[in-house]
Amino acid sequence: MIVSNLEVPYYAVIFTSVLKDIEISSYYKTAKRMEEIAKEQQGFLGIDSSRTDIGITISYWKTLNDIINWKNNLEHKEAQIKGREEWYSKYQIRICKVEREYGFEDL
């Protein structure tokens, strides 16, 4: 399910990526683990993730400082290094302020 109806303003980290080899099981194991520990961080609001030919993961945070703390989390830093050395051919990270939000649900 998708994350909905958070209270603006808050922050989003858009992480888009291309894998070197989409069959790397260590990548999927680590990606799952990162999602689990992100959820335990202060200021975490939610995460949306999808991967086809490209991967898109968006995590939502209360403040910019929460994002910096998550970036500097030790286990996360180790994953970032492995990401550059082993898994990704390319990635892009965008730090955004969410200013407006609306949704639809077919009830």
Add this chain to the structure above:
Amino acid sequence: MIVSNLEVPYYAVIFTSVLKDIEISSYYKTAKRMEEIAKEQQGFLGIDSSRTDIGITISYWKTLNDIINWKNNLEHKEAQIKGREEWYSKYQIRICKVEREYGFEDL
């Protein structure tokens, strides 16, 4: 390929969605068409899209006004109505200001 290295600040529209029935061919045809005409709009900077159990499409724009114009595009408005009536069980739209950006490429 993913969109990279745009010049901050600019805007992102994060569109996350859940389909009622992922086998709807009219949906895929319209989604493709919307991407084509978005690219022709003023202020369009790029688009990243992926769909597995959820769909994530992020379009990037120079200004908030460019986003409003795209929202009000006639063909886009027709697609929005069909989206609510036929395709989506749920969606969420977030308007964000991209404040920082950095990337990695394994060359």
